[in-house]
Amino acid sequence: MAILKRYALAIFFLLLVSFLMLLGTMGVKSFGEKMIEDTGIEMKPRGENLTK
Numbered sequence: 001m002a003i004l005k006r007y008a009l010a011i012f013f014l015l016l017v018s019f020l021m022l023l024g025t026m027g028v029k030s031f032g033e034k035m036i037e038d039t040g041i042e043m044k045p046r047g048e049n050l051t052k
Contacts, residue, residue, distance in 0.1 A: 036043060
């Protein structure tokens with residue numbers, strides 16, 4: 001219990017930063033997908049022509 005009291009603030013900030021990073025990553029991904037959707041360009045994986 002003493003260890004939890006000692007490191008509680010550090011663990012809180014670690015979880016907060018991890019959550020904000022996850023939120024930022026999801027936001028950038030959805031923003032990028034929305035930008036690509038508006039252009040009307042169809043994205044294809046580069047490896048697609050290697051499998052033919």
